[in-house]
Amino acid sequence: MTPDLMDAGTRRREAYALRHRAGPGESGGRQASWGRVVEPGAVDTAHGPILYLDEITVSFDGFKALDELSLWIGAGELRCIIGPNGAGKTTLMDVITGKTRPDAGKAFFGSTIDLLRLSENDIASIGIGRKFQKPTVFEHLSVFQNLELALQGDRGVRAALFFSLSGEQLDRIGETLALIHLEEHAQRTAGLLSHGQKQWLEIGMLLMQDPKLLLLDEPVAGMTDEETERTAELFRSLQGRHSLVVVEHDMSFIHALTHDDPARKVTVLHEGRVLAEGSLAEVQANAKVVEVYLGR
């Protein structure tokens, strides 16, 4: 034990004592602003992004589906992601929702929630909703029951056994039914709906969960032009309240989503990387994008 080590120890001890004497609003004896308290489970978007992906790599038997992909989505943003087949769009969604674990990289929801530590259902519970490419609804339940299951609330077994609908929840289901134009079909078995109606039902189920971030994988596949237009209208109206990530092949739909606000960003993926990012016009003018995707 040398004298300078002992000195250093004393100094550390004093600094520690000072820190722990300080009450809220002070930091190490200095005046400090009130700190934001990290609440477990709450999404912290004070720094802007709601979703933050950093150098995510996913490989399947040596094939890199995602190759050091970095991407962030701002709170309340509507972001479109396009890319040719095999660009890694669906893998990206799988990583965000916990279905696939990346080999390397970070994924954060807000500033504080590490998505890579959570299971699929936990990720859904903290507010990330996902629509699959193929519409996935509960075929043998009625439209109403599909929405009822998606209602926010306790997801435990006991709560489910003793669950009964409150008037408020009934209204909420009614509102969503109106929103997705399925009021007339509330008691119909979901399996009997048309393809486009199933897509709407699935979107409705996502909205019932009131997610902060919505991931939509080819949401207008199989819809008529009129349905597509109404879907675009719906998504535009959701912007601000929810953050949306729309993965799409259909350029006309991307156009419909972005035409009224040229600032809306489009991200182009190619071979597991971000190839270009910017407004639709910028992206379409990008030489690399034209080469790999649009030019063909």
Added chain:
Amino acid sequence: MSAIPEVARTLPPPLGEGRGGGPRADEAPGRRPPSRPSPRGGRATWWVMVALLAICVLAPLLNLAVPAGHPLHLSDYAVALIGKIMCYAIAALAMDLIWGYTGILSLGHGVFFALGGYAMGMYLMRQIGRDGNYQSELPDFMVFLDWKALPWHWSLSDSFAATLVFIVAVPGLLAFVFGWFAFRSRIKGVYFSIITQALTYAAMLLFFRNETGFGGNNGFTDFKRILGIPIAQPATRMALFVLTGLTLVGFFLLARWIVASKFGRVLQAIRDAESRVMFTGYDPLRYKLAVWTLSAVMCGIAGALYVPQVGIINPGEMSPAASIEIAIWTAVGGRASLVGPILGAFFVNGAKSWFTQVMPEFWLYFLGALFIAVTLFLPNGIVGLLRRRAKPEEPA
């Protein structure tokens, strides 16, 4: 509210303000938009309840009060057969919860049935006391094996209360542990079925061995008493019969309540689209484990009621074929309808006892043909057929 975008207000009138568009607007003015439809087969449910309760009342009357030789007299054989089938119906009901509603086909439910039966059998063996062939405190097969003392796992078998606990706890615990590992590893579909088949087969091999202390090949038989009362006495047999009938009714009501609850709808959702259930925030593991364990416990109780009525339990109950039969009863009766498995158990086992009397060599052919016919022509079983008759316009 906050999540509903502007479009909601600009598009069709929202619910809750006297809109006429709601499907059930007529039944309650103003509010009450889409009310939930009643669980399927409301009337069939009552028929089954009435029929089962009638059996519970009439069978003892016709057997005990009506003299033998009278045309209305119900023979002891028939009573024993119906009692046995009611136990099978409980097992089929349990299978329906896990297969019909949750979409998990278990081909190993026989093991839970047999474990419940063995728990009861051990108690019945102890009840024999010194009246066995060898006049020993030990069960006959242990004397035969030249054992001097009861093995450790028989230590509580003389207590009826402990036996009741074991009937529920042993199958329940096995199912819980097995299910936890299987569902956590996300084993599904045919893989799960094969593993359950292996489970029951492994258990059968274990119980076949003499040194495990379950009577080996012969199992347990030659029971004399239950709760000190002679077991072959007509009144005891009737009490067991009525108890079985009431248990079946009780489980039927329990299953009905479960299926009609949100829990039941989550189960069906898991069957239809498990990934969507997960991405809706539910943990399928907990739901599957809960219904799987419940199903195993129901089977165990069925087995415990079966053994004193049939008078024997041996490892044959754990054979893969026995488990597959449970699935056949359920499929024949109609999956995902609670009435179906009960009808199926009665129909298939009724046919079985008729065939084995009249032309025993053809029974297995008939069973095979029945299973193929149901798979090809009656995917919804007997209940599906009846429903189609009742409402021909509704698509299957």
